Amino acid sequence: FTWIKLRVGDGTDCRFWTDNWSSFGSLQTYLLRNSTSRLGIPATATLSEINEDGNWLLPPARSEELLNLQVYLTELTLTAGKDRYEWVLEDKPLTKFVTGDVYTKLKGETQTLPWTKLVWIKGGVPKHSFLTWLFALDRCPTRDRLLRWGLQTDSNCLLCNMADESRDHLYFLCPFAWSLWTLVAQRCRLVSDRRWDHCLTQLQSLSGNKYVRRVTLLGWQSTVYWIWSERNNRLHRNSYRTVDALFRLLDRQIRDKFLSHRDHNPLLASKLMQIWLPSD
Template identity: 45%
Template sequence: MGSTHATRTSHLGIPWKATLAFLIVNGHWALPPARSENQVNVASYLTTIDLQDQEDDYEWRIGNNSSANYMTRQVYQELRGAHPTVSWSSAVWIKRGIPRQCFLTLLFVLNRCPTRDRMIGWGLQTPPTCLLCNLGIETRNHLLFACPFSFGVWNAIAARCSLAATPDWTSTLIRMQTLPIKSLTSQLSLWCWQATIYSIWTERNSRLHRNTFRSQDSLIKQIDLQIRNKISSLRPFSPRLSSSLLQLWFSTE
């Protein structure tokens, strides 16, 4: 049914641009025989509607609200139901964030990533030691950032944002979600935090699946380049913001 031609019909025989008038003949509904209980209910309801000589029109009704425009957000919220805002949302769904990094951060906040301690809990036979330092047990809290390797990366990146890095996951998360709102330093800090999480997890997976290894300096340079590219991508839309962020980032080199 990809064509928009006026005479194109669906496999049900209904014209592509059919309106309600298509189902009305001589002022009466001309409905096909019902083949299910739901169709019977629809046909019964239609017989209660008074037909008028007006153009067809429609509205979207969600709960007790109606609108002429369809909004996916409203439909999603209606289907999901109301939930209170979690305290960490501001650290996960960040302004101008990179979607894949925001989503991975969400998985780590919920402790849903397949770290080795979780895999062992599922009954899988796997070594428990961290793939980055080969010292501690690989857990979410160890990777972020009790592991000496990952903390070395985070410590270097946090210093660029004037943050005092800590190897404790809970303390770091609280720090990220209590950063001052609308601060350029806060914007950089959240980007860097999520980029560090993403780089560490990617390095961990590369060592596991490809047997390739990168140094701390290599990851730090990669994160630095990614932040520069992120800031530069803002220039076409907000030159002043891009310049301010670049100046702030370069000033901490």
């Protein structure tokens, strides 16, 4: 209610008691919270009906609230224009309703985690972004988490069989995963750190060419996705792919993503592809 303001024009559509037309909100709440008397003003009265030749037909003020309203009305003049409703968020009238703005206002101020800009990237692959978000929160069912839940399972990493499987091991202490990420990082002109938290910090500090940053984050998310895909492939299908085979799949997917921009933005497609393609 507080965000739906009625901008007063001629007052013919403005309901005196219930519309949010004054700085006091609903006058029914403001004036009648300690009283049952409507001051001789009908419940259905409009603002224009209590104005006669520029004079406001209100009884003498017998409360602080009514006095405040009378002072407010001395600065209000009815015009020939129509009354109209407006969305007002953060004291700024909006020309259109935006669901995202209202949602942000409803949920209130929240702390933005520093890695969110690495996850929800422009032009990203939705399933890659979603999986990366889960891993950033450490919510994927890696074997260390399954064991903590009390499930009986082998703890070994399915990719290297050299250490216990965890989020931080998969990205990128695992030699198999590190080999794949190294190939991708080379394409992105990045000398990457091997530890998950250090890698996140490094990616957050990327600066310079925005196209290089976009390609790098897309490549990183694709690596996260294909490593997890290979892990699940080995667990559920007993199917194994080499690092080179996995990189070819990743490479083809990224190229297809860039080529999808050709029709509406050929310059963008060209710039991204030039960054991604090997220099030799």
